[in-house]
Amino acid sequence: MSITAPKGFRASGVTAGLKDSGGKDLALVVSDGPEYASATVFTANRCKANPVLWSQEVVKDGVVRAVVLNSGGANCYTGAEGFQTTHAVAEQVAQGLGIGAVDVVVCSTGLIGLKNPRDKLLAGVDEAVGALAADGGDDAAHAIMTTDSVSKQVVVEASGWSIGGMAKGAGMLAPQLATMLVVITTDAKVDAATADRALRAATRVSFDRLDSDGCMSTNDTVTVLANGASGITPTEQDFTEALTRVCTDLAMQLLADAEGADHEIAITVLNAASEDEAVQVGRSVARSNLFKAAVFGKDPNWGRVLASIGTTDAAFDPADLDVAMNGVWVCRGSEPSEDPAKVDLTAREVNVTIDLKAGDARATVWTNDLTHAYVHENSAYSS
Amino acid sequence: MSITAPKGFRASGVTAGLKDSGGKDLALVVSDGPEYASATVFTANRCKANPVLWSQEVVKDGVVRAVVLNSGGANCYTGAEGFQTTHAVAEQVAQGLGIGAVDVVVCSTGLIGLKNPRDKLLAGVDEAVGALAADGGDDAAHAIMTTDSVSKQVVVEASGWSIGGMAKGAGMLAPQLATMLVVITTDAKVDAATADRALRAATRVSFDRLDSDGCMSTNDTVTVLANGASGITPTEQDFTEALTRVCTDLAMQLLADAEGADHEIAITVLNAASEDEAVQVGRSVARSNLFKAAVFGKDPNWGRVLASIGTTDAAFDPADLDVAMNGVWVCRGSEPSEDPAKVDLTAREVNVTIDLKAGDARATVWTNDLTHAYVHENSAYSS
Known part of the structure; x- marks a missing residue:
């Protein structure tokens, strides 16, 4: 169900013919109100795709009534004609729903630098409007998949209201958003300003700390639609906590499905002088x-951890760093400590803990290992 | 010949028994004067190895008479005992040569976090002193190899004086020095201050722009010894130019021998607002x-180039970037231009040209592709 779990949302996923595979490739999510509050965060990449350029304008008034998403083409670096395609898609959605195009967010994903076939998109939009259903969340979640091996969906139930989410992404996962499209729906009564604060708080500790391969995408978009259909107004704290659970759950699903990865690695930095410095060290x-290649090889190479920490300007004493891998403190005081042979890296989940001894802030950054399959997938697949 | 090509230098390379392979693993380079001017640059990594901590003190007075280098162990993150080992090695060299230990630079390379066997090192030093020869440069260049498949040596001849160089390094090649040890010798009369300016100018456009895998080492050291044995004092400009040729030549040798690489990639950024911004864009x-995976797959994926440029804060218009690969302008005005099928990526050498249209500065950054062999070598080999 995911995005159609909350009351007052409909969705669909159809085949517009953009994907060579012939799979579903166009999704539509519609809020039926009574409210249309929204919040959105976009990629921090300065070279943004056309749908991002369009949607940045759409979201400015805090009102969004529909999100249309296509896989099979990112509509990125396609110039004025590509922007016109995005605009035409929004207009087609608006016409089908009897709303204004300025309330339609557009998202695209797939190959960069190729023009999307406008005719197929517009025909697909018509089909998607016709297929809208109160249980269409699963179809929509499947239609936005590219190299994803599974769809990513989540529902968090609260007292009389709920939040649903779907995500797409399997690589180019980096800070200030992974390569991903995320739509989140809620029937809570939340105004746009509150939704915006909650979304920024939630993404800061979830998607923004996912760094699968250091590459930042051009199309990333996370949109929250709040329609108030439950009639219930949660406290901002309750809403933010639930939204953070949704974003963290989706982020972990993205991490687990990263292209070719053998391990999910959580790097937790303790006792940093500030949270920013903890994130900086974890990210390095x-x-x-x-x-990352060492983790793939099941080698608990803490020397490479210290060498990375040393490239940052965070506060720490280079001669007094502690590092644990899966609970074994292989390095204390920047020297060998427990036997690295005790570290078992056969499981997918790897925990690295770094003690900077410089303060009381902490943060966790998530990444994947560097594998043959990653190289294969990203050398053989254009994106 | 390399480092023993200039007059007044002796060198040797011997087997101290540090390497499992049983190959040569200890090198000694000695300046016989009459002058002992020197300049050195070290890794910018804050977590430095013990030999770097020692050598930083040695070079402060601008006088260096010998450089001793070992492979088979980096002596990094080995604490006070490791520092004492470095000190003992310097003392052993000093005693063997009848000089002061404070004029002996020590360099180590190999595994991080393992203590080097001091007895073997000290016995090896004695053997290396005994083996010093005026034609020992080649032996020394071989003794510092780790995962290097070939030794790296160069000689540049000038009018009556020359510069010789040797280098070690095959991965962890990143800014503010690659993982590498470099010794450069010259019989030109150059004072320490001039040598320092020349070395910083030379490394800034050579080693500092080599970014094979984004990883910065803990042991990098580039030392120039100038003994004035030719009796000739070149102009600073002539010396800087010759030294830059030596450093660039060695940098290209390192690039070509990077672990598991299939391609050497030169990224040239044109018309940047400043040289720093050109380097920043090239590095991104x-x-x-x-x-890098796309280049391995022979895919001229200019979209990934633009997506990387967009992560920087350099001056440019995201809607007006031009990108060429091997001379084919596949992207103009941030849109597809010439057919990417025209780009032939079968040769090892790949040239990427980026036009930022924001000024008149330029820079070239060199890197390698990301290959299965890189993943294999760095997952199977601890360093």
């Missing part, structure tokens, strides 16, 4: 190809 | 695993 380790 | 592309 998450981006070390040498460390 | 050099660090994109997605782009």
Whole structure:
């Protein structure tokens, strides 16, 4: 159910013919109100795709009534004609639903630099409007998949209201959003400003700390639609907590499905001088190809962890760093400590803990290992 | 010949027994004067190995008479005992040569986090002192190899003086020095301050722009010894130019021998607002695993180039970027232009040109592709 679990949402997923595979490739999510509050965060990449350029304008007034998403083509670096395609898709959705195009967010994913066939998209939109259903969440979640091996969906139930979410993404997962499209729906009564604060708080500790391969996408979009259909107004804290659970759950699903990965690695930095520095240190380790290749090889190579920490300007004493892998403190005081042979890296889940001894802030950054399959998938598949 | 090509230098390379392979693993380079001017640059990594901590003190007065280098162990993150080992090695060299230990630079490379066997090192030093020869450069260059498949050596001849160099390094090649040890010798008369300026100018456009895998080492050291034995004082400009040729030549040798690489990629950024911004943009592309995997797959994926540029804060218009690969302008004005099928990526050498249209500065950054062999070597080999 996911995005159609909350009251007052309909969705659909259809085959517009954009994907060579012939699978579903166009999804539509519609809020039936009574309210149309929304919040959205976009990729921090300065080279943004056309749907992002369009949707940035759409979301400014905090009102969004529909989100249309296609896989099979990112509509990125396709110039004025590509922007017109995005605009035409929004207009087609608006016409089908009897709403304004300025309330329609557009998302695209797939190959960069190729023009999307406008005719197929517009015909697909018509079909998607016709297929809208109160139980269409699963169809929509499948229609946005690219190299994803599974669809990503979640529902968090609260007292009389709920939040549903769906996500797409399996690589190019990096800070300030992974490569991913996320639509989140809720029937809670939440105004746009509250939704915006809650979304930024939630993404800051979830999607923003996912760094699968250090590459930042051009199309990332996370949109929350709040229609108030439950009639219940949660406290901002309750809403933020539930939304954070939704975002974290989806982020972990993205991590677990990252292209070709053998391991999910959580890097937790303790006792940093600030949360920003904890994130900086965690991210430096998450981006070390040498460390990531070592994890693939089941080698608890803490030296590569220290070498990565040393590239940051966070506060710490280079001669007094502690590092644990899966609970074994292989390095204390920047020297060998417990026997690395005790570290078992056969399971997919790997926990790295770093003690900076510089303060009381902490953060966790998630990444994947660097595998043959990652190289294969990203050398053979254009994206 | 390399480092023993200039007059007044002796060198040797011997087997101290540090390497499992039983190959040569200890090198010694000695300046016989009459002058002992020197300049050195070290890794920018804050977590430095013990030999770097020692050598930083040694080079402060601009006088260096010998450099001793071992492979088979980096002596990094080995604490006070490791530092004492470095000190003992310097003392042993000093005693053997009848000089002061404070004029002996020590370099180590190999596994991180393992203590080097001091007895073997000290016995090896004695053997290396005994083996010093005026034609020992080649032996020394071989003794510092780790995963290197070939030794790296160069000689640049000038009018009556010359510069020789040797290098070690085959991965963990990143900014502010690759993982590498470099010794450069010259019989030109150059004072320490001039040598320092020349070395910083030379490394800034050579080693500092080599970014094979984004990982910065803990042991990097580049030392220049100038003994004035030719009696000739070149102009600073002539010396800097010759030294830059030496450093660039060695950098290209390192690039070509990077672990598991199939391609050497030169990323040239044109018309940047500043040289720093040109380097920043080039480095962002050099660090994109997605782009590097695409080159391995012979896929001229310019979309991944733009996506990387967009992560920087350099001056440019995201809607007006041009990108060429091997001379084919596959992207103009941030849109598809010439047919990517025209780009032939079968040769090892790949040239990427980016036009930022924001000024008149330029820079080239060098990297390698991301291959199965890289993953294999760095998952199977601890370093």
